[in-house]
Amino acid sequence: MAKGYVKVATVDGLSSGKLKCVKVGNEEVCIINTGSSIVALSNICTHAGCELADNGEVDGEELECGCHGSRFKLATGEVTGPPARVNLKRFDVRIQGNDILISVSG
Numbered sequence: 001m002a003k004g005y006v007k008v009a010t011v012d013g014l015s016s017g018k019l020k021c022v023k024v025g026n027e028e029v030c031i032i033n034t035g036s037s038i039v040a041l042s043n044i045c046t047h048a049g050c051e052l053a054d055n056g057e058v059d060g061e062e063l064e065c066g067c068h069g070s071r072f073k074l075a076t077g078e079v080t081g082p083p084a085r086v087n088l089k090r091f092d093v094r095i096q097g098n099d100i101l102i103s104v105s106g
């Protein structure tokens, strides 16, 4: 396994457009199959703390929080629509065979 990375899910278990919350250490991470790639962002919306795996939805290149409509760029976690003002933390993802690995170290 790649150094600094932990296995959090399998590619088989995350179909296109799906979001899944995983806990790694103290981090709550939302892994997302965007349809073209798998990305990992903080699971906690920076607006008012809704859990994105439960309330979020993939819309094109963006993730929309269903609680109040904040939007974030899937690739980077950057805010693209209010009311959120703070970007979501993004985690590096690697795919190894059928395994989804993420790095929470940086």
Ligand code: FES
Pocket: 045, 046, 047, 048, 049, 050, 065, 066, 067, 068, 069, 070, 083, 084
């Ligand atoms: S908690 Fe996500 S938009 Fe308000």
